[in-house]
């Protein structure tokens with residue numbers, strides 16, 4: 001049996017296997033033609049390319065308005081401001097920091113509710129117990145691309161007169177009950193940063209069917225200035241640059257192919273790892289589609305024989321990059337922990353998932369043979385689990 005690299009064997013990969021890589025358009029004459037057009041028009045931000053991206057994204061998602069912004073974080077900040085949220089907003093702690101930061105920048109108190117143990121999304125069954133007379137909204141996340149239980153969230157929001165926003169940063173390529181995201185809740189906000197399926201470099205898209213909200217986001221991304229410099233509210237500079245819009249436009253026709261490719265790669269991962277004791281996968285409702293912005297495994301340490309950190313360390317020795325994601329959860333991060341010291345007890349699932357989850361490499365132009373090699377590495381690490389456990393958890 002070949003020894004794993006952490007015990008002195010040869011690493012599975014010669015070159016680092018990255019956790020993710022942006023899938024970019026070709027650097028060819030076509031790109032230079034577009035750059036030439038941008039330069040000759042003299043408009044390098046918030047111009048024709050941005051308008052075209054907004055139209056095509058609205059069309060792809062089947063929503064009335066798609067408003068391009070500088071990133072998902074600024075989009076969330078603007079939506080929260082434009083909807084007039086106040087007091088407290090309910091959200092998961094098992095998410096990326098920006099979900100909560102967007103509330104903090106609007107002086108709103110994040111109220112963290114636990115996630116569900118299988119899909120890792122905000123658990124609707126626990127929300128109503130956290131609603132107070134200060135609650136003004138709910139912000140749910142498409143965790144790793146997995147759509148949350150949208151119908152249940154919509155019912156809770158309607159019953160309690162709350163605004164419902166989706167942090168759909170991972171949502172390009174996802175589907176909820178065979179419907180593309182974009183028109184759920186009051187607004188959804190997507191990211192097009194380099195780790196996403198649709199890459200603009202930096203960029204975000206706010207989507208809504210609400211005309212007045214769309215108007216506010218349009219002026220909000222421009223300081224709140226409706227055009228006469230008499231600002232309606234304190235907005236941001238959250239405009240998108242033309243080159244970023246071009247990158248996303250060039251990728252948009254390939255988006256469906258990217259989702260398919262990622263789902264195929266995940267199917268290979270799952271097939272190869274299906275019989276490994278102590279490993280489980282994020283549950284996706286069969287009626288939904290996951291964009292698989294990320295692919296994660298959950299490690300049950302007693303059954304697997306190694307904990308998450310030990311497995312990550314052993315994979316690093318194989319030159320396989322992994323990510324403990326999301327770790328730490330938002331309520332434990334330095335910016336929040338002092339406010340949320342007593343929260344641990346109300347977030348047991350978040351605690352368990354964040355301690356045991358590990359994201360494996362996945363990107364839209366990754367090859368199946370790379371998945372197979374990563375799975376072989378995991379299998380040989382498992383075969384030597386007792387020796388590896390003995391060398392300790394240095395990655396903690």
Ligand SMILES: Cc1ncc(COP(=O)(O)O)c(C=O)c1O
Nearest residue numbers: 071072073096098099169191193
């Ligand atoms: C769930 C979630 N929300 C928000 C963001 C922020 O997106 P952006 O970098 O476009 O601001 C991210 C970034 O990856 C994210 O994962």
